[in-house]
Amino acid sequence: MSAILKGLRVVELSAFVAAPLGGLALAQLGADVVQVSPIAGRIDYDRWPVTDGGTSLYWAGLNKGKRSVRLALDRPEGQEIAAALVAAPGEGGGIALTNLPTRGWMAFETLRARRADTILLKLQGNFDGSTAVDYTVNSASGFPLVTGDGSRPVNHVLPAWDVAAGLYLATGLLAAERHRRLTGEGQEVALALSDVMLATVGNLGFLAEAQLTGRQRPALGNDLYGAFGRDFATRDGRRVMVAAISDRQWAVLCRATGLADRMVHVERAMGVDIGDEAGRYHARDAIAAVFAPWFAARSLPEVAEAFQGTGVLWGPYQDFAQLVAEDPRCSTANPMFREIDQPGAGRHLAPHSPLAFGASPRGDVVPAPALGQHTEEVLADLLGLPSSKIGRLFDAGIAAGVDA
Amino acid sequence: MSAILKGLRVVELSAFVAAPLGGLALAQLGADVVQVSPIAGRIDYDRWPVTDGGTSLYWAGLNKGKRSVRLALDRPEGQEIAAALVAAPGEGGGIALTNLPTRGWMAFETLRARRADTILLKLQGNFDGSTAVDYTVNSASGFPLVTGDGSRPVNHVLPAWDVAAGLYLATGLLAAERHRRLTGEGQEVALALSDVMLATVGNLGFLAEAQLTGRQRPALGNDLYGAFGRDFATRDGRRVMVAAISDRQWAVLCRATGLADRMVHVERAMGVDIGDEAGRYHARDAIAAVFAPWFAARSLPEVAEAFQGTGVLWGPYQDFAQLVAEDPRCSTANPMFREIDQPGAGRHLAPHSPLAFGASPRGDVVPAPALGQHTEEVLADLLGLPSSKIGRLFDAGIAAGVDA
Numbered sequence: 004m005s006a007i008l009k010g011l012r013v014v015e016l017s018a019f020v021a022a023p024l025g026g027l028a029l030a031q032l033g034a035d036v037v038q039v040s041p042i043a044g045r046i047d048y049d050r051w052p053v054t055d056g057g058t059s060l061y062w063a064g065l066n067k068g069k070r071s072v073r074l075a076l077d078r079p080e081g082q083e084i085a086a087a088l089v090a091a092p093g094e095g096g097g098i099a100l101t102n103l104p105t106r107g108w109m110a111f112e113t114l115r116a117r118r119a120d121t122i123l124l125k126l127q128g129n130f131d132g133s134t135a136v137d138y139t140v141n142s143a144s145g146f147p148l149v150t151g152d153g154s155r156p157v158n159h160v161l162p163a164w165d166v167a168a169g170l171y172l173a174t175g176l177l178a179a180e181r182h183r184r185l186t187g188e189g190q191e192v193a194l195a196l197s198d199v200m201l202a203t204v205g206n207l208g209f210l211a212e213a214q215l216t217g218r219q220r221p222a223l224g225n226d227l228y229g230a231f232g233r234d235f236a237t238r239d240g241r242r243v244m245v246a247a248i249s250d251r252q253w254a255v256l257c258r259a260t261g262l263a264d265r266m267v268h269v270e271r272a273m274g275v276d277i278g279d280e281a282g283r284y285h286a287r288d289a290i291a292a293v294f295a296p297w298f299a300a301r302s303l304p305e306v307a308e309a310f311q312g313t314g315v316l317w318g319p320y321q322d323f324a325q326l327v328a329e330d331p332r333c334s335t336a337n338p339m340f341r342e343i344d345q346p347g348a349g350r351h352l353a354p355h356s357p358l359a360f361g362a363s364p365r366g367d368v369v370p371a372p373a374l375g376q377h378t379e380e381v382l383a384d385l386l387g388l389p390s391s392k393i394g395r396l397f398d399a400g401i402a403a404g405v406d407a
Numbered sequence: 408m409s410a411i412l413k414g415l416r417v418v419e420l421s422a423f424v425a426a427p428l429g430g431l432a433l434a435q436l437g438a439d440v441v442q443v444s445p446i447a448g449r450i451d452y453d454r455w456p457v458t459d460g461g462t463s464l465y466w467a468g469l470n471k472g473k474r475s476v477r478l479a480l481d482r483p484e485g486q487e488i489a490a491a492l493v494a495a496p497g498e499g500g501g502i503a504l505t506n507l508p509t510r511g512w513m514a515f516e517t518l519r520a521r522r523a524d525t526i527l528l529k530l531q532g533n534f535d536g537s538t539a540v541d542y543t544v545n546s547a548s549g550f551p552l553v554t555g556d557g558s559r560p561v562n563h564v565l566p567a568w569d570v571a572a573g574l575y576l577a578t579g580l581l582a583a584e585r586h587r588r589l590t591g592e593g594q595e596v597a598l599a600l601s602d603v604m605l606a607t608v609g610n611l612g613f614l615a616e617a618q619l620t621g622r623q624r625p626a627l628g629n630d631l632y633g634a635f636g637r638d639f640a641t642r643d644g645r646r647v648m649v650a651a652i653s654d655r656q657w658a659v660l661c662r663a664t665g666l667a668d669r670m671v672h673v674e675r676a677m678g679v680d681i682g683d684e685a686g687r688y689h690a691r692d693a694i695a696a697v698f699a700p701w702f703a704a705r706s707l708p709e710v711a712e713a714f715q716g717t718g719v720l721w722g723p724y725q726d727f728a729q730l731v732a733e734d735p736r737c738s739t740a741n742p743m744f745r746e747i748d749q750p751g752a753g754r755h756l757a758p759h760s761p762l763a764f765g766a767s768p769r770g771d772v773v774p775a776p777a778l779g780q781h782t783e784e785v786l787a788d789l790l791g792l793p794s795s796k797i798g799r800l801f802d803a804g805i806a807a808g809v810d811a
Contacts, residue, residue, distance in 0.1 A: 007582050010589075019652075020611070027610060028575075032582055046653050049684075051633025052616035052624060060612030060619070067610075111765075130741050130763075138636055139722030142648035143734060146565050147629075148726045150554070156638060156646055156724045157555045158629040161548075163567040166607055170574030171432075175762040177581035178411050178436055182766060184588065185414075190766035197736050198743050198761035203570055204730065205758035206431060206471075207424070208464030210737065212456035213727040214755045215464070220456060220727065225551075225562040229455025232542055234560060242560055244546035248423075249450050280453075318543030320560045322552045323617040323624065326608065330547060332601050333614065337534050339602050351618045354609040357602035358579040359534075361515075362586060362594035 005356065007363040008034040010095040011180065014088050015069065016076075016109070018045045020137070020162050021196065022102040022126050023065040024169030029176065030068040031356040033363070034095075037381055038069045039085050041076050042403045044374050058347040067343075067353065068369040070377035073403040080401045082108040084382070090118035091385040097189060098180065100172060102126040111191040120189035122179045124172050130195040137162040140200045145209060145219070153222025168199045231256075231283040233291050234320070235298035237306055243298065246316040253283060259313040260297050269293055327352065341368040375404045409760065411767040412438040414499040415584065418492050419473065420480075420513070422449045424541065424566050425600065426506040426530050427469040428573030433580065434472040435760040437767070438499075441785055442473045443489050445480045446807045448778050462751040471747075471757065472773040474781035477807040484805045486512040488786070494522035495789035501593065502584065504576060506530040515595040524593035526583045528576050534599040541566040544604045549613060549623070557626025572603045635687040637695050638724070639702035641710055647702065650720040657687060663717040664701045673697055731756065745772040779808045 011034040015026040023038075030036035040048075050061045072088070075081035086108050089099045097118045105111065105125050114121045128135030141147060141164060147156035175192045183189055204210055213219045225234045225244065231253065232246035247253040257263035266277060269289045275282040283290060298306060303319055310317055326333050334340060334352070343353040355365045382388045382402065396402040415438040419430040427442075434440040444452075454465045476492070479485035490512050493503045501522045509515065509529050518525045532539030545551060545568060551560035579596045587593055608614055617623045629638045629648065635657065636650035651657040661667035670681060673693045679686040687694060702710060707723055714721055730737050737756070739746060747757040759769045786792045786806065800806040 007586050011585075024610065028578060050652075051685075051688075052612040052620075053633070054619055060615040062612075064610045064612040064615065129736060130743065134718065134720065135722070136650060136652075136720050138631070138648050138650040139720055142638070142646075142722045142724045143730060143736075144565075145725060145727035145730050146563075147724055150564050151561045156629065156648075157561060158638070158648070159550075159563050159565065159567070160554050160624070160632075161550050161563065161567055161607070162611070163563070163565055163570070166567070166571050167574060170571060170578060171762055174432060174574060174577045174581060175764070177578060177585065178762070179764065179766075181415075181581065181585065181588075182411050182764075184585075186766075188766050190764055192765065193763040194761055195743075198741070198758075201737055201741070202743065202758035202761045203565070204727070205756070206428065206468045207566070208456040208466075208468040209727045210731055211464040211468065211749075211752065211755045211757075213731045215458055215753050216456075217728075220564070225560065227542070228564075229457070234546070234562070242546075244542050244560075244562070246540060246542040248454075248540075281455075284455075314538065316538065316540050316543055318539070318546045320546045320551055321549060323549035323608070323613045324621075326547060326549050326605075327614055327617045332533060332547075333605055337602070337605070339534065339599075339606065345615075348615065349619050351615045352609070353615075354602075354606035357598055357606045358575055358582070359597040360579070360583065360586075360594055361596065362583075362590075362592050 005031065005360060005363050005365050006033040007360045008032040011035070012037065012093055012096040012098065013176065014039060014099045016085070016099065016101040016103050018047045018102065020065065020165035021168035022100055022172060024166060025124070025172030025176070026069060026100055027065055027067060028170060028173040028356065032358065036069040037072055037088060037377070038066060039072045039074055039076070039088065040374065042073050042400070048374070054348050056347070060348060063345050063348055063371040066371040069372060070381055071372035071374055072378045072381050073375035075401050078401065080399070084386070084402065086114060086117060087386055088381065089114055089121065098122045098176065100124040100176065115189065120183055120187060122176070122183060122189045123191045124176050124179070125191060125193045126168060126172060127193065127195050129197045135197045137165045137196070140164045140197045143197070144200045144204055149220055149222045151222060152224050164196055164200050167203065168194060168196050171199055226287055227284070229284050230280045231287055231290055233287065235295055237298050237301055237303050239302040241303040242320045243303070243306060243317055244320065245294070247283070248280060250278070252314070252316055255314040259310055259315050260294060262293055262297060265293050266290070338365070343368050343370050345370045346373060373405045375406070378402050378404045409435065409764060409767045409769050410437040411764045412436040415439070416441065416497055416500040416502065417580065418443060418503045420489070420503065420505040420507050422451045422506065424469065424569035425572035426504055426576060428570060429528070429576030429580070430473060430504055431469055431471060432574060432577040432760065436762065440473040441476055441492060441781070442470060443476045443478055443480070443492065444778065446477050446804070452778070458752050460751065464752060467749050467752055467775040470775040473776060474785055475776035475778055476782045476785050477779035479805050482805060484803070488790070488806065490518060490521060491790055492785065493518055493525065502526045502580065504528040504580065519593065524587055524591060526580070526587060526593045527595045528580050528583070529595060529597045530572060530576060531597065531599050533601045539601045541569045541600070544568045544601045547601070548604045548608055553624055553626040555626060556628050568600055568604050571607065572598060572600050575603055630691055631688070633688050634684045635691055635694055637691065639699055641702050641705055641707050643706040645707040646724045647707070647710060647721055648724065649698070651687070652684065654682070656718070656720055659718040663714055663719050664698060666697055666701060669697050670694070742769070747772050747774050749774045750777060777809045779810070782806050782808045
């Protein structure tokens with residue numbers, strides 16, 4: 004793996020997407036991410052997508068490159084060991100990342116009593132500690148009501164709020180570790196999933212638009228808001244997305260399709276200035292009506308050839324199978340990808356971190372661990388427990404290795 | 408503002424969502440983010456949403472808390488000043504963040520020749536340096552073809568890949584700065600927007616599912632994949648999203664609606680084990696048929712009352728106006744929000760960072776700068792230029808302050 008975060012150690016107690024993704028982002032940059040799970044595995048251990056044999060490809064995807072420790076987290080002895088792992092010595096240690104309720108042994112004050120410079124990253128649903136998940140945060144966000152044609156709400160399929168929250172957790176963890184390095188001070192860092200949504204809706208201007216103008220972005224199908232962009236059907240039954248935001252992007256689209264002269268008449272017909280992106284937005288249906296026959300007369304390869312080297316912003320729609328089978332970016336020709344052999348799943352294409360650090364090559368993509376694969380190793384390394392003691396913990400059901 | 412990243416200085420040369428959002432995430436944590444733009448403003452300076460007067464609420468939202476410097480970036484003298492700003496002394500300086508082509512004066516080797524420990528964060532469309540934007544990356548991702556009912560591709564409205572890329576940039580920048588602090592070494596860090604998409608599709612298991620099973624996630628409307636979740640209409644014309652992933656979440660949903668007894672018969676009717684999440688997924692239409700009349704008989708406030716304190720995962724759909732007007736999380740009752748007065752736009756609700764650091768309170772939300780608001784100040788502070796010299800740069804059109 005990359006070594007850019009060498010020396011950083013994070014104990015992850017998590018489930019579902021956001022916190023595991025935050026841990027993944029750090030693990031793939033070289034942090035030692037120790038995922039502590041209940042003996043039976045976390046609640047999302049069987050989450051879909053799964054293989055025909057029932058192995059969760061979701062779990063495997065989000066836990067690559069981590070170490071797995073199984074502990075009886077419902078028993079005081081298991082909690083004691085988990086707390087000791089968080090507090091284990093080491094300059095880059097003392098850091099926990101979780102989306103579980105932080106009470107009892109996991110409360111910040113309790114962890115800090117063991118190690119004064121503890122950093123606790125805590126993801127919660129809402130800022131007041133109440134529950135929310137990507138689905139319910141998304142329904143509140145305004146986006147489903149402007150996705151598609153507006154006839155009914157359309158949920159995203161990408162768990163976008165979870166993904167963003169995971170990356171905010173990684174950012175927050177590194178910011179807190181920088182602060183600790185400079186001042187010696189640990190801290191609790193809280194992040195609410197709904198705040199990630201609210202901040203994003205605000206940062207993109209949609210809250211201010213509703214508040215200041217009384218208007219709001221309407222549902223526009225696949226059209227861009229305030230510029231020109233739309234999907235078109237090709238002769239061979241494919242669809243492509245085309246976008247022209249800047250004046251230059253608009254000019255190259257008109258040139259590449261040979262339809263610049265027609266656009267003069269669209270402008271006159273619609274009575275707007277299509278030299279301006281707002282004008283193009285207002286005239287978008289007329290503009291699209293001129294472009295549509297051009298796409299309908301061409302196959303996808305012909306469109307690709309016509310746009311090659313022109314600077315037109317466009318791309319085909321692909322399903323997941325086409326993405327894997329046809330897109331050269333989704334192959335080992337892309338330096339981000341490796342073929343890995345994930346036990347229980349098989350050999351498949353797996354992504355490294357999308358971040359490429361000049362000072363530290365990416366190295367291997369390490370598969371997800373088997374549940375409990377590192378229990379012995381971690382208890383010995385971090386807590387200095389002798390194998391006799393570890394054996395007793397296994398016998399008592401306080402800790403477990405890989406199931407036989 | 409928060410001071411958790413005090414001492415960090417980032418020169419941002421950017422446009423659109425991802426790189427500005429990365430800068431915003433750092434600025435709101437206390438980094439000094441100096442946004443250098445062409446004299447006329449960046450290409451996205453008028454991007455929608457806009458006020459009635461034409462002020463971009465999008466631009467204002469993404470550039471809160473930054474300093475703005477206007478330079479003639481198309482002239483050697485302007486480029487020389489920009490390069491000097493990147494290289495300006497200071498332990499936390501020497502860092503640039505950009506999504507522009509990094510050639511000429513912005514090439515990493517050129518910047519490093521001025522300051523040996525330079526860190527350059529470079530966002531590009533594809534790993535090979537070719538162009539891609541959120542719209543075209545999204546069409547390739549597989550998600551639009553499984554969003555909605557599958558009859559045609561449905562684009563997301565949230566620019567999710569840009570948002571994720573911005574947060575990867577923030578993470579990558581802090582990782583590179585940590586490495587520099589430990590080793591003294593700067594570096595170039597590259598991130599491709601399409602790699603952010605590909606890594607995410609892979610991390611969530613969808614690439615492996617297509618590759619290993621030959622199946623792929625179908626379009627399911629607003630249903631969850633592999634569990635139970637769906638939207639329902641209420642008596643008063645609203646819609647709510649309801650999700651039950653874990654066994655506990657399923658149990659509380661059945662209990663709160665009083666429909667547990669009916670589900671025994673759904674199980675027998677469908678011939679599956681709905682005690683299991685995969686069973687609930689297979690029986691989802693029958694399950695939803697039992698729940699639907701319960702929701703249809705109740706108003707939104709009645710649903711809220713019935714679910715209060717039960718642990719049911721649910722929430723109403725809201726449009727942007729309802730989000731601002733009705734959701735208490737979207738108000739100054741939420742410690743993330745402040746009322747700010749954005750020049751040219753007006754007083755409105757603005758989000759701070761969603762990250763809450765125990766060691767450093769959030770403080771104020773600083774509005775976006777006027778274009779060129781900090782040109783004089785930054786040239787004096789970072790480069791030590793006397794006001795006479797700055798005056799000559801203004802007169803020559805090499806630099807500019809705020810338009811009169």
